[in-house]
Amino acid sequence: MFKLKTLSAMTFGAMLALPAQASALGDTPLYLNINQQAVSDALQLQPAGTTQFKVTTRLEKGTYQIQIADKNHTCGSTFGPEASKPLPFGAMNPLSSCAKGEHYQLKVLLAGDYDFTLDGRDPKAPTLKVLRATKKGVFKRQPPAVDCASWDGKPVTVSVAKTWPNGTLLRDAYSGQTAKVTGGKITMSPAPQSEGMLLLEEAKPAVQTAFSWDNATVYFMLTDRFKNGDTSNDNSFGRHKDGKDEIGTWHGGDFKGITEKLDYIKSLGVNAIWITPMVEQIHGYISGGADGSFPFYGYHGYWALDFTKIDPNYGDEAALKTMVDEAHKRGIRVLLDVVMNHAGYATLPDLQDLGLQDIAQNTQGLPARWADWKPKGKYEGWGSVSQFINYQSSAWNKWWGPDWVRAGLPGYTEPGVDDVTGSVGGLPDFKTESTKYVDLPYFLKHKADTNAKSLPNATVVDYLVKWHTDWVRQFGIDGFRADTVKHVEPKVWAKLKAAGTTALKEWKAANPGKKLDDLPFFMVGEVWDHGMAKDFWFDNGLDSLINFDYQRDALEFAQCMSHVDPTYTKYAGTINKDPHFNVLSYISSHDTKLFFGDYQDVALQKRAANSFMLLPGGVQIYYGDESGRGLMKDGGVFDQAVRSDMNWSELASGEKAELVAHWQKLGQFRKAHPAIAAGSHKKVSDKPYAFVRQKGKDKVLVVFAGRQG
Template sequence: MRRDPRFSPLWLALLGGPLLTGQVLAAPEVHLYVDGKAVATPLHLDKGPVALTHPLAKGSHQIRISDAGNSCGTSFGPSESKPLPFGTAQPMDNCTKDQSFTLRVMLAGDYQFTFNPDTPSLQVLRATKKSEFKRQPPEEPCIQWDGDPVTVSLQGIWPDGTRLRDAYSKQEAVVKQGKLTLTPAKESGGLLLLEPVKVAKPTPFSWDQASVYFLLTDRFHNGDPANDHSFGRQKDGQDEVATWHGGDFKGLTEKLDYIKSLGMNAIWITPMVEQVHGFIGGGEQGNFPFYAYHGYWALDFTKIDPNYGDEESLKTLVDEAHKRGMRIILDVVMNHAGYTTLADLQDLGLESLTQNSDKLPTVWNQWRPSGDLNWHGYNQFIDYQSPNWNQWWGPGWVRAGLPGYPQPGTDDVTGSVAGLPDFLTESTKPVGLPPLLAAKKDTKAKAIPNASVSDYLIAWHTDWVRRFGIDGFRADTVKHLEPEVWARLKQAGTAALKEWKQANPAKALDDLPFYMVGEVWDHGVAKDFWYQNGFDSLINFDYQREFALPQAQCMAGSDPTYASYASRINQDPEFNVLSYISSHDTKLFFGDYQDIPLQRRVANSFMLLPGGIQLYYGDESGRGLAKDGGVFDQSVRSDMNWQELGHGDKAELVKHWQRLGQFRAAHPAVAAGSHQKLSDAPYAFVREQGDDKVVVVFAGRQK
């Protein structure tokens, strides 16, 4: 039961004297001050905790709460100037005339401030709901369209008499005197997608025209609630920033037709192997329990994490995707294992690595911080100086800051990513099974004679290909491994997929070899040595960072990018990139401006990009940000917004992306063809590959 705020020490001090009969004391009113300016919305001190949302630009801001006169008793801030962390309620003094908190904002947007006058304290989180203020993207000059019919010159492209169709609106017209006139559908944003009415001969799939739908399995769709709490995993009952949310293979299978409707021909799923069972503390302040819902903290590479499903549900997913002509790309982690958690030590019988375990609950995954502890407090129960750490992964397997283990280095290959145990992939020394797996009763890991660490990792990952027909890998943290290890993984994956196709001829889609795309952090459109070490493509960080926003603002400005990509990528059969506008590690395009018209326009420029593209789940539906608990990338991992897709603006947004995706899927020339600009106003270009030819017209931003 919450204490009545009218009888808090603060409230009593403000009375200042006895009330006369019938006199009503007005509740004191204060304001949030940001950089010395009061936010208009007042905060009333008689209402207990009160929250307001306010937009903040990137950078450092001075934060305090006060009345207009900075009066003692209603002037709240730190006793001395100090940082204001995200997610943790910070104590405040109520007579601070000159001191403010410093809040450092890494990502511009709306932020929620929660002020509790009883304590008093202040907490700040990235907001999940819009405030009345709406950020506007920067102005970008653009050609204008008045809504009238548009005429485009097609001289030398198609002969007179050719009947063309706008794939967006389904209108048809005939080329006359080298020109064609049509009116773009209003909802297209001034776009015409011209294709011959005559049905073209279907073109076999090629990875050169990859359209990849990327999703975090746990955040996509829950098809089987019975597996939501494997290994005693718990909800936190608060913002659920980094708990398991329930998405699984069964749920993904139920949504395959939806993904297919977007024109996607491949699905990239996050790592599916068994993750560490428990949690660590989330963020510098330990604001929340952080589980391995994302898949990047492996415990056992030979098992599917039961939160995602079982082998039968994986088989069904792959088979059903293949029936629809879609490939499955599995995210693989060769660089590191997961952190040590209390649940793992209990489940694996490694109690000798703990201390004070008599103070833990019967099920260690049910531990919760109390008193002055935050979620980092679980560390007090782990004995990091124990001589028994050789029972864990073992010093022949990983670098770790533990007794008897090799210490992490300072370069990309030998360093530790985010403090995770770093596999000794450069070692050629034979090793047995890591001790924790040798003792794990349900593992499928078997000792491999004369095998090194990288030999085991390659064997474990490619076994999924051999058994289930996985079509390709997305390789995590590529630059943190030796190039030759990736080359060996590609070779083994190719052999494994060939074996699966030979054993399952009725299920094989084609004879294409195994595919690998890599995450080399901050890599752009450049063909370098990675392409000689197993990779068919690399993720292109440049497009999101430099081009996505201005080209969404005005598609007519896309031509230099289109021409460059088509020339550099499509002229080289051994070179491709996977471009994106949103990802789980960087940003959510919709998150910056929450602007549905802008999200429609970015579809126009992005979905017509030469080379491969990666659509992050919810790009097509305006999925919003989640609360991040002070860890910025958690905001971009919100649950798929299925509930918003039944009607309204976001349902129409999905239809828009579907039309563009289906056009891309129907015409290999869009992704893999040559590019030639036809005119500036309207902006028009032709793409051509073999017998496939299309013209795209952008009339301009509507006046």
């Protein structure tokens, strides 16, 4: 990447000179013009053998007019839209060569560095793309100001007369210091590292508390991006790296890596882990990015090929068994992500590996192993692999088949337009509503290593339920995280829950020495954008739902903990008064955003933990929330940025190690006191902000003295 110096917001640009050998847009030097001005001494880009030109420059918050032109703004060398219009991020926006006074309008909400790419591969249809640069450390955003009390670093006094009698010895779980209640008050000074907080409990020996899903702290990780414990399984089915940004390739994380880090996970006070789907994924890739800029594999687990096999990139059955057993030894439950809505795409290597070569075409242009194909030349991208797949072939009936899925293929039912019959992301949509008895799909009948067997009088749902719950019966999986819940009929989830409950009972009966307790099978569902509401999903197998509400307010609460009190009151009063209602709240996820990614502010990340880890109900830590894991490049696919590798190398010392220690203290405090997640909530003081949580005999007082500085 060529980097420009930072210039005035109104007087900067970058020169893009097209070499003669490219000639896609002519030989005249061209400039990126912003607000009708270009920089005369801008960098000249002449990448050999390509007609794609990228330049990075800084933009402040505001709206800008964007054009590409020669110095004289000549017709034929002035590129912009046919008529002035907004310039969307990430898209390949068409350019007219005689734009004259027409401009793209770019609205920048976040000050920082931005990549502009001019693509002249098609001389008749050049395009311009703009993306926010993700190079670490280029700039640092500042969160909007929030009014909040400040703490001067001195001891604080809080009235506790209605909570504990005089003479009670209290301990700050954060610093370990103690003090007695005197005159109905307690006086103590928060630890400097606590961001102005006291975690007060009675100073007596800790009592082991029974686990409840009401008090769940769930650690969620994309298995492939967490920890590589076994490098020998990194390239199953001929999967390759792309040698560039590795946005959508497999990174090597596996069960063995998770097992190696279970003690670390336990140190965070975590009592359950959630792993992404582990079943065998499509072998190849699809095109990633608007212009096919990267190969996009099923590393995340949501593009299944065979639900009865573990994807070897994650490990084998022995590695899974070890991981589950070792988690259970540490009192950690295991939630498995499951997909009932869709299967994965059909990729070129799948056709070869499954013996479906009849669907391929132009195979004379392929290497002996189709998984080894790569784009060649300047006119091919990763999406060019589709030239070898015949989407009009009648042989598609040998794939999942029209009785199993909806897909835009010959002989298949077209996807619908509603939530249940529509196609999520263009993926083959299982006919979960069908009452028709089906046999195994052709490819599974002929797949040599599958564990799938024909079932008598079975529907599509019957097969899917059996395939998923067999993992519970075999390994003692404690619960499911159900993907894309609203895209499947409610009764299907009820059926899956009943089967999972039976399967876990059977495993516990067969493994009495390994079971943790007799709690029933648990299911939490992802109903996209669902918030703090109890509805019909809880009558159809779901014990909890992922809460999309909290993340929207997490920044304000991180900036000032006292602002969270109405939310604490609402959550405790709603969740903890109903034994059949719970939610799983989060600040980061693999589908939305990474809290740390917005501001890369360690102190803010500590304060986010303060309000979040004391939330009533269940909470979900996304791997790296506790360690300040940063973003990766996304190639124009926004959610890929939040799926970076766990930042293990940063945790040995320094501010990231201190950040982890902070989350550990809060996590252990939460784990030791069921009252935090499942108790009543009562504010006892405004200045300083303080509240009491109580469940039975368990009682804690939390004090926020204010922001430091």
